[in-house]
Amino acid sequence: xxxxxxIIIFCVGLGLLALVFALVRKGRxxxxxxxxxxxxxxxxxxxxxxxxxxxRVAFKLGISYPPVLGFxxxxxxxxxxxxxxSVVTSDLKSSLKELAQQTALLEDELKxxxxxxxxx
Amino acid sequence: MxxxxxxxxxxxxxxxxxxxxxxxxxxxxxDIVVVNDGSSDDTPRLAEQTGAMVLNxxxxxxxxxxxxxxxxxxxxHGYEVVVTIDGxxxxxxxxxHQLIAVMERERADVVIGSxxxxxxxxxGFARKLAIRVFSHLATRYTGTTFTDPTSGFxxxxxxxxxxxxxxxxxxxxYPDVHIIMALHRMNFKVVEAPxxxxxxxxxxxxxxxxxxVFYVVRMSLAIVMVLLKKV
Numbered sequence: 001x002x003x004x005x006x007i008i009i010f011c012v013g014l015g016l017l018a019l020v021f022a023l024v025r026k027g028r029x030x031x032x033x034x035x036x037x038x039x040x041x042x043x044x045x046x047x048x049x050x051x052x053x054x055x056r057v058a059f060k061l062g063i064s065y066p067p068v069l070g071f072x073x074x075x076x077x078x079x080x081x082x083x084x085x086s087v088v089t090s091d092l093k094s095s096l097k098e099l100a101q102q103t104a105l106l107e108d109e110l111k112x113x114x115x116x117x118x119x120x
Numbered sequence: 121m122x123x124x125x126x127x128x129x130x131x132x133x134x135x136x137x138x139x140x141x142x143x144x145x146x147x148x149x150x151d152i153v154v155v156n157d158g159s160s161d162d163t164p165r166l167a168e169q170t171g172a173m174v175l176n177x178x179x180x181x182x183x184x185x186x187x188x189x190x191x192x193x194x195x196x197h198g199y200e201v202v203v204t205i206d207g208x209x210x211x212x213x214x215x216x217h218q219l220i221a222v223m224e225r226e227r228a229d230v231v232i233g234s235x236x237x238x239x240x241x242x243x244g245f246a247r248k249l250a251i252r253v254f255s256h257l258a259t260r261y262t263g264t265t266f267t268d269p270t271s272g273f274x275x276x277x278x279x280x281x282x283x284x285x286x287x288x289x290x291x292x293x294y295p296d297v298h299i300i301m302a303l304h305r306m307n308f309k310v311v312e313a314p315x316x317x318x319x320x321x322x323x324x325x326x327x328x329x330x331x332x333v334f335y336v337v338r339m340s341l342a343i344v345m346v347l348l349k350k351v
Binding site for chain 2: 093094096097098100101103104105107108
C-alpha cells in the first residue's frame with residue numbers, strides 16, 4: 001500500500017471520528033449509540049497500516065490470500081453492528097408500543113373527564 | 121356479565137360501521153370499543169358515529185398491539201369477559217353467544233371460534249397448510265383439539281385478558297398458535313367452539329403477498345421461544 005493511500009484511509013477514519021464527536025456534542029447522536037461508530041472510525045484509522053499485520057496473521061492462520069482475512073473481519077464487524085442496532089430497534093419498538101397504548105388510554109380518560117365535567 | 125367487545129381496526133372504513141352495528145344488534149348488553157390502529161382513512165370518525173367507544177392509537181402497532189390496548193382498557197374498567205371481533209366483517213357477531221356459552225359450560229379461560237368446525241370455509245392452499253401444521257402442533261402440545269388456531273374471533277375471561285394485557289405477554293403482530301401454547305403452559309384452559317365466518321368483504325388481508333412465508337418463520341420461532349421460556 002502506498003503512503004498516499006495510507007494517509008487517505010487514516011484521514012477518512014479521523015474524519016469519521018470527528019463527525020461522530022461533533023454529532024454527539026450537538027446532541028444529534030446519543031452517546032451510547034455513538035460508541036459503535038467511534039470504534040468503526042478507530043478501526044478505519046488503524047486499517048491504514050493493517051496490511052503489514054494482516055499479511056503475517058493471514059499466513060500464520062494458513063490463509064494464502066491475506067485480503068480474505070480482511071473481508072472476514074469486516075463481515076464480522078458488520079454482523080455485530082447489525083445485531084447491536086437490531087437490539088436497539090427492538091427496545092425502541094417496545095417503548096413505542098407502551099407509549100402509544102398509554103396515549104390512547106389516557107386520551108380516552110381525558111374525553112370521559114371532559115364529558116363528566118360538561119354535564120356538571 | 122360485564123362484557124366488552126374489542127374490534128381492532130386498521131383502515132376499515134368500508135366495513136367498520138356495519139361490523140359495529142351488527143354487534144350492537146346481536147349483543148345489545150355488551151359495550152363495544154373500536155381500537156383504531158393508526159388508520160389513515162375515515163375509520164375512527166365512522167366508528168364514533170355508531171356510538172361505540174373509540175381508542176385512537178397514534179401510530180400503527182399491528183393487530184396484536186391493538187388487541188392488547190383493548191385488553192388493557194378492559195382490565196382498567198373492570199370487564200369480566202372480552203370478545204374480540206375483526207373489523208373487516210369476517211366474523212359473524214352472532215357467534216358471540218356460542219363462545220360465551222362454551223366458556224361458561226367448559227369453565228374455560230379462552231374460547232377460540234373455529235370456522236372449520238361448522239360448515240365449509242374456503243382458504244388458500246398456503247394458508248390451509250399453515251393452519252393444518254399449527255393446529256396439529258397446538259393439539260399435540262395442549263392435548264385439546266384445535267382446528268383453527270389463527271382465528272381472531274375469541275372470548276376471554278378476565279383472568280386471561282388481564283394476563284395478556286401485561287407488557288410482554290402479547291405480540292404486536294400475530295397472536296396465534298404460540299399464544300394458545302403459552303396460555304396452556306400458564307395453566308389457562310383454552311378450547312374451541314364452532315362459529316360462522318364469512319369471506320372478507322373489505323380491507324386488505326394481513327396474510328397476502330409474501331407474508332405467509334414470513335408468518336410461518338415468525339410463528340415457528342415464537343413456538344420455540346414458548347417452549348424454551350421458563351414458567
